[in-house]
Amino acid sequence: AQSxxxxxxxxxxxxxxxxxxxxxxxxxATPYLFWYVQSPGQGLQLLLKYFSGDTLVQGIxxxxxxxxxxxxxxxxxxxxxxxxxxxEYFCAVGDGGYQKVTFGTGTKLQVIP
Amino acid sequence: GAVVSQHPSWVICKSGTSVKIECRSLDFQATTMFxxxxxxxxxxxxxxxxxxxxxxTYEQGVEKDKFLINHASLTLSTLTVTSAHPEDxxxxxxxxxxxxxxxxxxxxxxxx
Numbered sequence: 001a002q003s004x005x006x007x008x009x010x011x012x013x014x015x016x017x018x019x020x021x022x023x024x025x026x027x028x029a030t031p032y033l034f035w036y037v038q039s040p041g042q043g044l045q046l047l048l049k050y051f052s053g054d055t056l057v058q059g060i061x062x063x064x065x066x067x068x069x070x071x072x073x074x075x076x077x078x079x080x081x082x083x084x085x086x087x088e089y090f091c092a093v094g095d096g097g098y099q100k101v102t103f104g105t106g107t108k109l110q111v112i113p
Numbered sequence: 114g115a116v117v118s119q120h121p122s123w124v125i126c127k128s129g130t131s132v133k134i135e136c137r138s139l140d141f142q143a144t145t146m147f148x149x150x151x152x153x154x155x156x157x158x159x160x161x162x163x164x165x166x167x168x169x170t171y172e173q174g175v176e177k178d179k180f181l182i183n184h185a186s187l188t189l190s191t192l193t194v195t196s197a198h199p200e201d202x203x204x205x206x207x208x209x210x211x212x213x214x215x216x217x218x219x220x221x222x223x224x225x
Contacts, residue, residue, distance in 0.1 A: 034214065036216070041221065042218065042219070043119070043206055043216050043217055043218035043219040044157075044206065044208075044216040044219075045216075046214075046215070046216075090156065090157070092214075094214065100147060100159050100162060101147070101159075101208070101214050102159075103149075103156045103157045103158075104156060105155070105156045106155075106156050
């Protein structure tokens with residue numbers, strides 16, 4: 001069965017600092033990987049996704065993620081964090097096509113001035 | 114891009130009543146939709162998979178008689194929480210497969 005681990009429950013960074021959110025997955029074949037962001041009380045917004053091809057994926061809002069098969073990881077990065085990035089971030093893995101997506105437990109990002 | 118519209122955004126209901134949540138795909142046809150539930154400070158857990166024209170597939174532990182799912186058309190899936198109780202209070206969110214699983218904005222259900 002597929003699974004996702006986000007080892008960091010809560011991360012605090014200073015505005016302008018770089019950010020890396022960790023995500024490890026377990027899946028038997030080539031995974032479909034996603035990062036979503038959720039602001040308080042809001043729905044989910046897709047930041048980026050990886051299906052195949054270039055392992056460095058660019059997303060919206062200046063985020064990028066790198067798929068590393070050897071490490072079963074799909075870490076999310078941003079070179080300079082803005083206060084508006086404070087939210088909860090979910091990594092997810094899907095088994096492709098029309099199958100279900102499994103979410104990690106989320107990482108809450110706090111941005112301090 | 115693909116848009117999934119979910120209504121209502123929030124609802125408060127009395128214990129014992131039923132609540133219907135709608136999820137519509139606005140600019141595409143969704144043969145499959147997924148319904149998730151999110152408890153406070155927790156991740157999203159898949160409740161069921163809704164397939165147009167057929168019965169929904171429920172995840173283990175989800176009461177199908179309590180959470181009724183109907184997917185009568187290619188653009189509409191509904192989740193009805195029947196005989197709601199305070200423990201059903203949660204954030205419910207739907208998604209459809211389009212550009213990487215597009216999500217609705219979610220529904221905050223509070224049962225009092």
